[in-house]
Amino acid sequence: MSVELPEPRNNPHLEGHDEAEQAFLGAWNTKRLAHAWLLTGPKGIGKATLAYRIARFVLDQGRFEGQGAGLFGAPPPPTSLFMAPEEPLFHRISMGGHLDCKVVERGVNDQGKPRTEIVVEDVRGLGQFLSLTPAEGGWRLVIVDAVDEMNRSAANAILKLLEEPPARSLLLLVCHQPGRILPTIRSRCRRLALSPLPEDLSVRLMGRYAPEIPSEEARSLIRLAEGSLGRALDLHAEGGLGLYREMIDLLKAVPRMDIPALHAFGDRLSRADGAMAFQTLSNLFSGWLARLARQGGGGRVAEVVTGEGEIMARLLARSSLDRWVELWEKLNHQFQRAEAVHLDRKQVVLSAFLSVEKIAAG
Numbered sequence: 001m002s003v004e005l006p007e008p009r010n011n012p013h014l015e016g017h018d019e020a021e022q023a024f025l026g027a028w029n030t031k032r033l034a035h036a037w038l039l040t041g042p043k044g045i046g047k048a049t050l051a052y053r054i055a056r057f058v059l060d061q062g063r064f065e066g067q068g069a070g071l072f073g074a075p076p077p078p079t080s081l082f083m084a085p086e087e088p089l090f091h092r093i094s095m096g097g098h099l100d101c102k103v104v105e106r107g108v109n110d111q112g113k114p115r116t117e118i119v120v121e122d123v124r125g126l127g128q129f130l131s132l133t134p135a136e137g138g139w140r141l142v143i144v145d146a147v148d149e150m151n152r153s154a155a156n157a158i159l160k161l162l163e164e165p166p167a168r169s170l171l172l173l174v175c176h177q178p179g180r181i182l183p184t185i186r187s188r189c190r191r192l193a194l195s196p197l198p199e200d201l202s203v204r205l206m207g208r209y210a211p212e213i214p215s216e217e218a219r220s221l222i223r224l225a226e227g228s229l230g231r232a233l234d235l236h237a238e239g240g241l242g243l244y245r246e247m248i249d250l251l252k253a254v255p256r257m258d259i260p261a262l263h264a265f266g267d268r269l270s271r272a273d274g275a276m277a278f279q280t281l282s283n284l285f286s287g288w289l290a291r292l293a294r295q296g297g298g299g300r301v302a303e304v305v306t307g308e309g310e311i312m313a314r315l316l317a318r319s320s321l322d323r324w325v326e327l328w329e330k331l332n333h334q335f336q337r338a339e340a341v342h343l344d345r346k347q348v349v350l351s352a353f354l355s356v357e358k359i360a361a362g
Helices: 018-029 047-064 088-094 127-132 152-163 183-187 199-209 217-226 229-238 240-251 259-270 274-297 308-318 320-343 345-360
Strands: 035-038 101-104 140-145 169-175 190-193
Touching: 018 047, 018 190, 035 047, 035 274, 047 088, 047 140, 047 169, 047 199, 101 127, 127 140, 127 152, 152 169, 152 183, 199 229, 217 229, 217 240, 229 240, 229 274, 240 259, 240 274, 240 308, 240 345, 259 274, 259 345, 274 320, 274 345, 308 320, 308 345, 320 345
Parallel strands: 035 169, 035 190, 101 140, 140 169
Antiparallel strands: none
């Protein structure tokens, strides 16, 4: 069963990020509002949802600026970014109908297919939009989701806006991987860093959005998704937890791999209907190697499947951490290349597992 979080533009709820909300409110209430904010953190933890909360708040509260808190009917300093979904302004922003709000996302190419990046055509006209007088007496606001998905030309166009921001304009830049964006963009924004939610809160939220998932399975999915609620729900829809358990069962035998079982696993992923499973496995295998390296470096790694910590400890004892990190880098490239040039999926799967066996055998 496919389960999805509400789209960020439609989601009135955001839990676990009070510190980030209060940081923005503090800047607003003290009139020290930066003209650009970089919302960072892992994908699927609520950054875009926070951006829309900020947008609704600014476009609503901007009408009262200059009236003085508590005077002539003006409201006192706000303490929350929340807006009820039945409010007309909530609906207008959700539907893209507010004249002072523009959203930049990946567009479509000439064949009508979604692009893999935000291109300069997607951001063209933003400078003129932000320089216009606000149509509804408040601010002009742009949400970019996500800035690290921009190509170089689009990023340079955004940088120009950051260097010469028009008055009463606000840019909210969602960013999954800050290291992938221009340092000059990072330096011109105030950063709001969002962290993965506490595990117990994530499990409770999984119960809200997918009550049919048993709590222990929800906990495993949250761990597998590194605390990303959105990714956990995607993994549930993709059968990711079952794939991960199969993967760990195969790795238990290293350094004496069960070759017939491995071939059967590869055959299943090589079928025409196995493309999504292959992509999911690619991400899971890469993530497992990253956790292996983290454990080897002294980090804490919560078990998704009982006994996998012992497997990691055994593999780390058989070879150096450097070799496991090298394998992680090599397989990341191999998985990406498999998707780009349509390599034989079974051979890629076999190569990944046998590479682990080779390193473990010394």
